[in-house]
Amino acid sequence: MFSIETGIGERFKAAFRRHPTGVAVIAAAGPGGPAGLTASSVASVSADPPALSFSVLGSRSARAVLGAPSFTVNLLGPRHVGLARDFARSGGPRFTAGQGWDMLPTGEPILVGAMAGLRCAPLRLVPVGESTVVIASVLEVLLGPPDGRLVHHDREFFTSIDEPSTDEGI
Incomplete structure (x- = not known):
């Protein structure tokens, strides 16, 4: 696969920086201990059967x-x-007791107090350029407190946004 530089890549990134998204930490038990990363690409794929998707780079x-x-x-x-x-x-503190991490009986790290924790198993890994899109089956859902909003927008995290619109035409 090859690409021709046309400037569209930078404009594409700029377009998605303007698109606010929710924030998740994806965590797994790795060979060297727990591993995790922040993701703003998590999306619901299907409710029946429950499935979600996200993308990651090669860290x-x-x-x-x-x-x-x-x-x-x-x-x-x-x-x-x-x-x-x-x-x-990279280099930030991870999986500390003060952050609220625990382990599920099945071995995965779980953030106690998250708005929701979803235990998942990969269904498909789809390489796309330097990224991998993960489509995963949701095996278990642990609901935490409905804690408000954390949004990623233009490379920043925001904890407060306007009240939802009551417009029904959208």
Whole structure:
């Protein structure tokens, strides 16, 4: 596969920086211990059967998640903005007791107090350029407190946004 540089790649990234998204930490038990990363690409794929998707680049944490037979997708609320930042950069503190991590009986790391924790197993790994799109079956859903909003927008995390619109035509 090859690409011709036309400037569209930079414009594509700029377009998606303008698109606010929710924030999750995806975590797995890796060969060297727990591994995890912040993701803003998590999306619902199907309710029956329950499935979701996300994409990752080739970082060490991403390789651990991609190689795991199961992992958790921890949907974050506003009190987890620091944790989201820690897992978004290399060298940040990870899986500390103060962050609220525990282990499920099945071995995956779970963030106690996340708005939701979804235990998943990969269905398909689809390489696309430098990324891998993961389509995963949701095996278990653990609901936490409905904690408000944490949104990623233009390379920043926001914990407060306008109230939802009451317009029904959208």
